[in-house]
Amino acid sequence: MSRVPGAALAPSRGLAAGGVLALLVLVEIVGRLGLAGPGWPPLTDVFGYVAKPSAQQLLGRALTATATAALAGFLLGGVVALLVAVLSALVPATGPGLERLAAVVHAVPLIALGPLLITTAGREATPTLVAALAAGFAVFVAATSALGSANDAQRDVFTVLGAGRASTLLRLQLPAGLPLIVDGLTLAAPAAVLGAVIGEWFGARRGIGVLLVSSMQNVQTDQLWAAALTAAAISLLAYVLLVALRGAVNRRFQ
Amino acid sequence: MPARSNDLALPTDTEPAIALRGIVKDFPLKRGAAVRALDRLDLEIAHGEFVAILGPSGCGKSTVLRLAAGLEQPTEGEVLVEGRSPAELIRAHRLGVAFQEHALLPWATARNNVALPFRVAGREVDRERVDALLELVGLAGFEDARPRQLSGGMRQRVAIARALALEPDVLLLDEPFGALDAVTRRRMNLELARIWMEQRITTLLVTHDVDEAVLLADRVVVMTGRPGRVLHVQQVEMPHPRGGEVTRDPEFHALVDRLTGMLDDPEPVAATS
Ligand SMILES: Nc1ncnc2c1ncn2[C@@H]1O[C@H](COP(=O)(O)OP(=O)(O)O)[C@@H](O)[C@H]1O
Numbered sequence A: 001m002s003r004v005p006g007a008a009l010a011p012s013r014g015l016a017a018g019g020v021l022a023l024l025v026l027v028e029i030v031g032r033l034g035l036a037g038p039g040w041p042p043l044t045d046v047f048g049y050v051a052k053p054s055a056q057q058l059l060g061r062a063l064t065a066t067a068t069a070a071l072a073g074f075l076l077g078g079v080v081a082l083l084v085a086v087l088s089a090l091v092p093a094t095g096p097g098l099e100r101l102a103a104v105v106h107a108v109p110l111i112a113l114g115p116l117l118i119t120t121a122g123r124e125a126t127p128t129l130v131a132a133l134a135a136g137f138a139v140f141v142a143a144t145s146a147l148g149s150a151n152d153a154q155r156d157v158f159t160v161l162g163a164g165r166a167s168t169l170l171r172l173q174l175p176a177g178l179p180l181i182v183d184g185l186t187l188a189a190p191a192a193v194l195g196a197v198i199g200e201w202f203g204a205r206r207g208i209g210v211l212l213v214s215s216m217q218n219v220q221t222d223q224l225w226a227a228a229l230t231a232a233a234i235s236l237l238a239y240v241l242l243v244a245l246r247g248a249v250n251r252r253f254q
Numbered sequence B: 001m002p003a004r005s006n007d008l009a010l011p012t013d014t015e016p017a018i019a020l021r022g023i024v025k026d027f028p029l030k031r032g033a034a035v036r037a038l039d040r041l042d043l044e045i046a047h048g049e050f051v052a053i054l055g056p057s058g059c060g061k062s063t064v065l066r067l068a069a070g071l072e073q074p075t076e077g078e079v080l081v082e083g084r085s086p087a088e089l090i091r092a093h094r095l096g097v098a099f100q101e102h103a104l105l106p107w108a109t110a111r112n113n114v115a116l117p118f119r120v121a122g123r124e125v126d127r128e129r130v131d132a133l134l135e136l137v138g139l140a141g142f143e144d145a146r147p148r149q150l151s152g153g154m155r156q157r158v159a160i161a162r163a164l165a166l167e168p169d170v171l172l173l174d175e176p177f178g179a180l181d182a183v184t185r186r187r188m189n190l191e192l193a194r195i196w197m198e199q200r201i202t203t204l205l206v207t208h209d210v211d212e213a214v215l216l217a218d219r220v221v222v223m224t225g226r227p228g229r230v231l232h233v234q235q236v237e238m239p240h241p242r243g244g245e246v247t248r249d250p251e252f253h254a255l256v257d258r259l260t261g262m263l264d265d266p267e268p269v270a271a272t273s
């Protein structure tokens, strides 16, 4: 099993906190000494900027927009991906075709899809749709292998008991695959945030992506960094929430 | 057994409960080659009979059981269970199986694992029967335990209770105690003997433990090494119920020694025909 068991997480958590702290200190030092030029401000300057009420308002609005798009995309992409995976489990003949379709969709870079979506779906929907594509693929890949993860003996028992496809799916494949599906969701959450930000680059009205582009064009370095850190914080938060969910699921379903 | 409209005019008890006739089973290997697991095997089991299949590892015992369970199709020959194909019996939810791997659902309690056959068959769970079965296999008080919280022997008992849930016509057991230590295994054998006395279900048990076979079965079928076929059929005359005292009976030991000898040296008969 490749998953990190819950017990091993506790000591590594302290290590991770230490690592993050060391990184922050390093970033500060590089900024203070101007080692990387004017584009790399000291972290304390960025925090000073974030402390200003006007900045907070700006960042807050952007954060709300991006988080909403990411969440909506995560849900949309996740639900569609799960439905498609379930369909291919119920109608095995569709399996290879659907997998190839998903691979083709995934092979088109999200960056290339952005302008396409702006012209077809509009600038409001684009961040959500890009987030849905990014999250959906992660969930689809995880769900297809999750639904195949029950062991042979369990399958044989279901066969001999005369279980139909739907019954096997509901009572064996889904519960047996839940830990892997949640693993997929854990990967999908940061992907959705990234997707939403990319979707915003192409001309959304507000959001972290918009803020990133405008700060870059206006050389507002502190604001640029604050926006980037906010995006990272959402990703991290989503990831942490799902890791907690994963722990609960693994305790119940393994 | 409920009367069923039989398409054949034969009364059910003149035909065997399980019949394997002229069974050849090849498993495909890579590059078109195949391994012959069974070669012209014939086996009939009467209603209410307990038959044990003994044989060296890899001789095709599990394949015989999987054929009877409809999990494999014979390359040649026919498999009939209750006069029908295993697939028909499966569709009617009339088969019970337990494997060496207990294959319980780890997220479900003992009670819900035993109730699984009801749910899979789309029937209302008979809670009283589920609890009675758990009591039958000696697990009263463990109804709400998860498989993880049970010992290896207890898990196998849950698996056997699950196999019995829908009062199957035929019970198929593939080394259900194979992963247990010797002491637990013997205790489980005696439990199974007691359960079988109460239920008298047609049972096919696959094992490589000679004591287990002689202790439980009405008839022991010894198989040759691969490709498997029937080497010897041994009637076991000792009366049921056979308790722990049987294992001290000289007749029991004589039989065990004879059958063990056949397992050691299956060549002379295997070479014929
Ligand atoms: N699915 C399979 N594919 C290929 N070979 C198989 C398969 N199942 C069984 N065999 C082969 O058939 C022979 C009999 O196997 P099995 O019935 O499991 O033996 P036993 O249960 O007596 O140990 C073995 O040589 C095994 O390698």
Ligand SMILES: [Mg+2]
Pocket: B061, B062, B063
């Ligand atoms: Mg075997």
